[in-house]
Amino acid sequence: MLSKTTEYALRAVTCLAGQAACGKTPSSAEEIAGITKNPRRYLHRVMQNLANADLVESRCGSQGGYSLARSAEAITILDIVDAVEPLGRICNCPLNLQSHTSLCPLHAELDRAYAATEEAFAKVTIAGLLNSTNPIIPLVE
Incomplete structure (x- = not known):
């Protein structure tokens, strides 16, 4: 559902938030690429x-280097x-069918799923990920 580019961005922001929490800011592109396993050439x-x-x-x-422009508490996955x-x-028929003045059942269902995903992503902050009770820490072996 999410592209590699989006995955790389999520990793990069999570990395910067983790670095900031440890008092390490800013972070070089080289550092971010190494920690996140993002391709260095694409990271720019x-x-x-x-x-x-x-x-x-x-x-x-x-x-x-790079640092967060706002706090990790103020940045959501969305x-x-x-x-x-x-x-x-x-918002409208992807096939541009004239008879479809509203979304057909297929596209209405897909749009509901996208709306639910947006809503879920809007509720999760980067700080929330880093402060999770899950024993697995993002980006740390």
Whole structure:
């Protein structure tokens, strides 16, 4: 359901939030790529999308790198998905059939699923993921 690009963005933001929680900010693209196992060459595009959505910021120079533009408590999974590849809601007939003045049962059901997914993603913050009671810590072996 989610593309590799979205997966890479979710990993990158989670990584930055984890680094910030440990007092390590900013983080270099090299560091992020290593921790998240994101392809280094592709990471630049992902980070650019996140910066354009005001989720991350970058600084140049020897003390530069990437950091979160807002707190992990204020960033949801939906924010990240929307920054990279928003879920495609279905507002009208994808086939442009003139007789379909409203969604047919198939596309209405698909759109309900997309709406439910958006709602679920909007409820989960990055801080919530990092503070989970699950013994498995994101991005840590």
